[in-house]
Every structure is written in structure tokens, then in C-alpha cells.
Amino acid sequence: MGMFEAILLTVITAATPLVLAAIGELVTERSGVLNLGVEGMIIMGAACAFIATQLTGSPYVGILAGIASGAIFSLLFGFLTLTLVANQVATGLALTILGLGVSSMIAEPYLGQSGIKLPQIVFPVLSDIPFLGAVLFKQDLIFYLSIALVAGVNWFLFKSRAGLKLRSVGDSHASAHALGINVIRTRYLAVMFGGACAGLAGAQLSLVYTPQWAENMSAGRGWIALALVVFASWRPWRIVAGGYLFGAVSISQLYAQASGVGIPSQFLSALPYLATIIVLILISHNRRTTLINTPASLGKSFVPDR
């Protein structure tokens, strides 16, 4: 395998959790809910996926556990913000703080254990295609899922009736309510979808990226995923582009550190975070386009009139 292929593979591995978490959050935000708890849901997914894998010996059970834990954990956020109309920003932060705490508590006995890496699924003929075959058709299940999810979300949001309803809830919850759409139920489902995707992203971290458990192993990816949604202007395929761009930045800094360029490693490690800030500036400095793209009800609580 050539050097370039090897680099591309690591970029994909680094980008997949970002794409997954961001596509989930995109759906949540399209319904008008800003869930800042992505980081907490990812780390819960990572912990639960790792524990389930160690207990059963099957990383596929681990994937299911990751998805389920993310979805269940997001329900906490849903209950507070949708049923009790608590402030979404503050509740999202609470979810992140709680997730970091709970995950480090429940997974503590598993610290230092070596995990089971999710096996590759090799497509028989396609994987023999030179170059592309090894990159696209010799991957693990979570990678395939990430691409399928983006395609599925794109279809759902823009081609299906339910997706149209979800977008209308995000753009004007009062009008959607007047049309007889159940705003709260739609948002609960969107929040849970976001949680499930974040949980899956966490499972990727503890089963593929580094098959082991380490505290705070999400390392800010939840926040980068939130930035990615803004970067993508709430459009699914742009998440893939942004995710792979960020993946490339974080991998290139690792290669730069390994090759021993004269820059201190801390400065290189700061690159992905600085890149996030720069990208955010580039995307949002034009007030008008930002206003057009952002779901109009984003972050606003809804209490039905009676």
C-alpha cells in the first residue's frame, strides 16, 4: 500500500466520528433544537461501547450499546429542554459535564485494558480496484454507516414528507404547530437521532480509532462537530467535506509531529482548534447568508398555547 493511501486511510478514520456526530446534530438543529451536549453524548457512547464489547467480546454489540447509550442520554436533554423548557445552551453544557463525569466513573475499571478492534468488511471485487478499493471498500461497518447516514439524512430532509415537517418545525415552530404538526414529538425524535449518531461516533473512537478506553478521549470532537454543522450551513453533504477537511488537519499535525519539524508539538496540537475558529469566522462573517441558512427557530423553546 502506498504512502498516500495510508495517509488517506488515517484521515478517514479521524474524520468518521466528526461526520457522524455532526450529521446527527444537523438533524437536531434542523428541528430547531441546539444541543451543546454532543461532547457528553460522544464520550458516553465511547464508554458504553467499550464496556459492552469487553463484556460480550463482540464489537457489534458494542456499536449497539454506543448508539443506545447516546440516544438514551440525549433523552435527558430532551426532557429538560422540550418538556420543562429549560435553557438549551445551559442544558447542553450540563449534558457535557454529566457525560464526562458518568463515563469516567462507569468505565474506570476498564482503564488500560486492550480492546477489540472492529473488523474490516471487505467487498470482494470492489476492493481490488487499485487505490480506491483499499480506501473505500476495505473499511469497517461504522465508516459505511457514516456515509449511508449522510445520504439517508439528505434524502430524508429534502425528499421526504417527514423531513419537510421536521424542517418546518425548525424554521417556525408556531406555524408548524398551527398546521397540526406535533412540534414537541418531532423535536424529541430529532434529539434522539442526534444522540444516537453521537453515540455511534463515540463507539468509533473506542472501537476503531483507538481500541481502548481513556478518560476524555473525545478530546473536544463534540465541539468540533458543532462547528462543522455551522460550517456545512446545515446541509448534509457539506458535513462530509468539512469532516474530512478537519480530519486532514488533525492527521497532518500528527505527521508533522512525528517527522520532527522544528515547531513545538503543542502548537501543532492546537491546529485543529485554531482551524475550527478560522473556518467559523469565514463561514459566519456574512450576516445575511448566515441568517438565511440558520434554522429560524434554532435554540428557541416552544410551549404550545392552550
Added chain:
Amino acid sequence: MRIELERRADVSKLFSILSPFIALGLTLFFGGIMFMMLGKDPFSALYSFFIEPLTEVWSLHELAIKAAPLILIAVGLSVCYRSNNWNIGAEGQFIMGAIAGSILPVVFYEWQSPLVLPLMMLLGMLGGALFAGIPAFLKAHLNTNEILTSLMLVYVAQLFLDWLVRGPWRNPGGMNFPETRTFDATAVLPEMFASGRAHWGFGFAILAAILIWFMMRYTLKGFEITVLGQSQRAGRFAGFSSRKMIWFSMLLSGALAGLAGIAEVSGAIQQLRPVISPGYGFTAIIVAFLGRLNPLGIVVSGLVLALTYLGGEAVQVSLQISDKPIRVFQGLLLFFVLSCDTLIHYKIRMIWYDLNDTTGEGAR
């Protein structure tokens, strides 16, 4: 079953006062269950977590030391949050304040004068304010989301500190440990009372709380903060500028976080290390909400959250469990605080079956 909310005609005074206590009670209840699941006696665990640290003089001093940064940061954050500016990067501003204030005792360590300490505090505030100025500028002039930028800068600040203490600022006589030289006695924040370690950082915290409380309650600026926070449109009609408010609230909270940073380093640690904060900047967010964004309430809630740090250390020793439950406690507490705040504005009704449900058999 479903839950319905009905808006109260007026804010409930009763629940404004009660809600933080209900939240604390619920946290204790679920915390007890958590200890039970860990196989410990919940009552003795809660006792050593929340009561024992209050029974001795030295631990009261530790409480004040831990509460000082929490209160200082949270008071600044309360101004931000009330004006609808979501600075969540106080942890980074804390670190940058500590670094800026440490320039004198680390780089110019030979200069010893009574001026050193006040200058350090000023530099700390300046460092924190400048670092908070980045997300402020980006939000006010380039329309960039301050939540994400302020948080990203936390990682940058942590890495910058790491580089400093391992690289240019490493103690030349320190056997290669990643830490700076220890501060000279003239650069150490003195103790407040003769009975123990608590330093003047706690005094700063109380002073800041009182000043900000006064500002919020009796000055036009305080009114401006509240109006702009509740409705930008209404604020514009009154001639208030939301752009200036972004700058004001972010710089103020940054300066207070920076002061917390340098006070902690100068008073409690007396050198810089790769990690100088157990997450004070994030815990302060909980402190701000538990204190209902009221500076005087924040003094109380800062002491409560400081107690969770102390209690966490205490149960580590007495029950042989890890320090992990601390963060679970803190997270739970914020959750319950936010849910209980609903009671202030709404009446909550449980509806077990729906009388309006015309499709169900039971309705006929």
C-alpha cells in the same frame, strides 16, 4: 401520561428561593443512590462528602481557597449570561490570566518590590480580558458564534501553558520537571487570617460579588445588561448597543477569570504547572446557574461547589473510591437546577389520561 406546563401570571417568588434548595436535595438523594450502587453506605458517604469538610478549621480554609476562583469566575459569567453572551471559555481565560500574571515572578524574578503583587493581579486581569477579547471581537464584528470560539480557545490556552512550562519557562534548577521556578515571597498572595492557608483570593471574590451585585441592582449599566439580555430589540429602542454589551460582558468576565487564575497560582500553587485548574472554569458555569445568576447567590453556590471538590477528596481517603463521583455530582446538580427553574415560571401538571382525546374509548 404527559406533562403540561402552564405559564404563571407572575414569577413565583417562593420557587425563586426554593428552587436551588430543591435541586440540592434531589442531587443529594440521587448521589446517595449512586453511592449505594457503588456498594457504600450512602449516609456515611454523604456525611464525609458534605459535612466532614466543614468540621475542621484547616478544611474551612481549603473551602475558601477552592471557592475563591469559582465565585470570581461565576460572578463574571453571570453578567455574560444575563446579557445573553455565552462565554463558556472561562477555563482558558483563567489559564491566560495565570500566565500573564506570572510574567513578573517567572521572567523578572530578580525584581522584588511591594509593587510586584498588585502588578501581577493587574496583569492577570489584563491577560484574561485580552483572551476573552478574541471571542468578543469575533462575535461583535465578524458575527462568529462565541460559544464555539471561546471553548476552542480553552484547548489553545491549555496547550500554550503546557508549552511554556515544558519549554521556555521551565525551572532551570528543577531537575527537568515540567514546572516554573517557585515564586518569590514578594509574589505570593498573603493569607487572609492567621488561622490557615486561605489567601486574599477569597477576599477578591467577595468584593467582586458585592460590586457586581451593586452594579446589577442600582446602576444603569445593570439595567442595560438585563434589558439587552431579555430583548435585543427593546434594548435598541432604549439606545443600548448590543455590540458594546458583547465587549463589556466578555472583557469583564475575562478579567475576573484572569484574576482568579493569577490569585490561584500566586496564593495556592506558587508556580506554574502543566495543569493548574481542576476545571474551575467549567464548574463556575454550574456555580453561576445554581446562584440563579445573582452575585450574592453565587457566593453561596460557590461555597457549595467548592465543598464537592473537598468532599470528593475526603471520600477518596475514607471510602477508597475514586474522585470520579465529583463530576457526576456537579453534572447532576446543574441538571436539577435547570429543571427546578421551570417551577419559577410555570405550573407543572401531570395529566394521567386525556379528557379531550376524542378518539379514545375512555373519553366517551
